[in-house]
Amino acid sequence: MSWLRALKETARSGLSVERRRLEPAVAARGALGLALVVGASLALFGPAVAASSAFGAFQAAIATFQRSYRPRPTLALASGASLAVSTFLGYLTASHTVLFLVLLAVWTFLSGLAWAAGPTVGIIAASNVAIMLVTVTLPTSVATAAGHAAMIAVGGLVQAALIVLLPVRRWGVQRDALADALAAEADYARRLRHDPTASFDPVPLMTARSAAAVTPRQARRRPAELHGARGLAERIRPVLASLADPAVGAPAEGPQRDRVRELLAAAGELLDAAAHAIRRGEPVELPAAAVAALRTPDTGAVLTGAPRRAASRLAALLGDVVETAEPRTETAAETRSRPTLVELVPVAFGKMRAELRHESPILRHAIRVTAVASAGYLIGTALPLGHGYWAPMASVMVMRPDFSQTYARSVARFGGTLVGVTIASGIVQAGHPDTYASAALAVLCAFGMYLLMRTGYAMNQVFVAAYVVFLLGMAGEGLSQTIRDRVLLTLLGGLLAMLAYAVYPAWETPRLRGRLADWLVADGRYAAAVVTRYADPAGPSCPDVREALLGTRAARVGWQEALARAGHEPVRHRGLSHAAADGAAHALAQLGRVAMLLEAHLPERGAPPVPEAAALAEALRRSTERGAKEVRERRPPRWDELRELVGRWEAGEGAPDHFLLRKGAPLLLAAMDELTTALAESSRA
Helix, strand or coil, X not given: CCHHHHHHHHHHHHHCCCCCCCCHHHHHHHHHHHHHHHHHHHHHCCHHHHHHHHHHHHHHHHHHCCCCCCCHHHHHHHHHHHHHHHXXXXXXXXXXXXXXXXXXXXXXXXXXXXXXXCHHHHHHHHXXXXXXXXXXXXXCCHHHHHHHHHHHHHHHHHHHHHHHHCCCCCCHHHHHHHHHHXXXXXXXXXXXXXXXXXXXXXXXXXXXXXXXXXXXXXXXXXXXXXXXXXXXXXXXXXXXXXXXXXXXXXXXXXXXXXXXHHHHHHHHHHHHHXXXXXXXXXXXXXXXXXXXXXXXXXXHHHCCHHHHHHHHHHHHHHHHHHHHHCCCCCCCCCCEECCXXXXXXXXXXXXXXXXXXXXXXXXXXXXXXXXXXXXXXXXXXXXXXXXXXXXXXXXXXXXXXXXXXXXXHHHHHHHHHHHHHHHHHHHHHHHCCCHHHHHHHHXXXXXXXXXXXXXXXXXXXXXHHHHHHHHHHHCCCCCCCCHHHHHHHHHHHHHHHHHHHHHCCCCCHHHHHHHHHHHHHHHHHHHHHHHHHHXXXXXXXXXXXXXXXXXXXXXXXXXXXXXXXXXXXXXXXXXXCHHHHHXXXXXXXXXXXXXXXXXXXXXXXXXXXXXXXXXXXXXXXXXXXXXXXXXXXXXXXXXXXXXXXXXXXXXXXXXXXXXXXXXXXXXXXXXXXXXXXHHHHHHHC
16 A cells, blocks of 8 residues: 555544444533532632643543443543652653653653553553643642642542442443344354355454453452353354354255254344343343244254254253343352452553563554654744643654554544634633633533544544643633644644654564464464364363464454554555455464364263374374464465375275264365465465
8 A cells, every 4th residue: 555545544534433322421420520520629729720630530531431341430540540640740850851851751651561551551541641741731839739649639539439429331331242242143143044154253252251351349249141141152153153064064955954044043033132131131032933943843853963963052052141141130159350450560561571572563652652752842842832742742642553543543633633722712712711611611522522432533632622722721821822833733743643653663564474374373273172172072181272262363353453454554565465365364264163163062071082183183283383484484384294184084094983073174174275375376476
């Protein structure tokens, strides 16, 4: 993609407005917390302290809107406390340019590395640096700076208290995550009726797994219907695939296929009903036709062999899902543990330390944002525009570890600021609102921002820019700065951010082959773990199939995210064309799907072992590891060892006395050959 086209695409993305479900009650709660803090601060301490405390409450509410499954009060408290510390330390050095630059550089570098701990931590850290640049200008002494910092922390405390006192849809994000996973399973079942080899996107299941992890305090209060259904959905997916696939399930045509289509349709309806009940916390309303289709006695007469076993297992699992989805009062004892915020600190620092390597995109982002924030502060201060912090503030807020988000947000920030500052400054100049009127307008802008938070960054920035203008106007700051000055400084910050990425990029495109190789290795380990279980069903030393499955999911999502980022980069494909990438992804998805079909019929621990499966597992492991090395080296991968083993089995030499293994081994090899074909032409380029 050329630079011109990349700029057009990112600009269009940044200025787009998405249609999302609005949450007015949550937005009103955040605005209420802000209004309480601003009103009390104005009455007790005056406009300057009110402005500082307002920034704390404002940022704390923003933190609770992030896509995190941690308790929302915890996020608000952490945001308010960290901003209070940033403000106080910033004020102590603000009068000494060199010292403040050092603090700004260190703080910004750490905020850039914080993305290693996740996007929620990264966003909160970046916002703290940006807001610190404003709040350090408000106090007039060390004592007042301490007071401002304390009130900022109080702002976070008030937002946390309101979340506890005025709960809106308790466990709503966890309910949505689990319901989305079940709905994705339902959609998968319906698609299998028409496409027996359809692929399944694991993201909803991964999201539900992340949402299922809770802190000890959450575990004592979690509704019982949010525990167990996710694990059942995980077990249903391979059963659905094995029932539908003609290679190991029912024939492609005939009475058995018709019966399978009925079962898949019924499964989709029951999963949808369970998803609806969990999302709303209501009893499950079972569709009578679907229940009748699953309970009809002729299934055993129509289906035989593996399809019959899959149908029986599917009916049992669906019954468990429906039972689990019913609202109950007791909570489950067994939970996935999520570390508390204090326990997370060393984990976060460990992840940040692991990114201190030259090829890390997180480290490159930290270096970029540090250089840009420091340069923006110096340039903004030197320019005769006043309030030069607008430039570095804009840079820090728009910069992200990847190209497309940085450029899209830079364009959106400039456009939103232009509109927001123009409207707000026009209101100030025309109406001359007093302190309390300015505070009310700031709260109103905050409500608009919270309400439209998820509709797009450009719309978000319209309200943020207006909010800052009214808030600083309430404190008597910034009224002398013209619309032109603010817009120019915002433009300067955005241009510095875009220039930094062009000069010191972290392109995803050259790393695509590495991502593909990681996915291949993960698929190979998953397939080998499944096959090993056939060789030794009761063996305690067998690889963990569940862990291997999670590994291949993470590798697949990593590839998909990298491919999406690379698609917007102004970089040539460097040996991996779009066609090759699509073909390779399809091949590896098929490899994982075949392994999943084998997983659906894993033998019980008391079942007789199949010794021949051990050779297949070892051939899969070695072949995929060697193939991954060849992918990284831009060579077509070869599967000689696996091909030789499958050839002997097909010739009747040492073949296992197991239908699924005899059918599955050639399917695994076919998927891997498809990968070689997809990469062959690209490797010759």
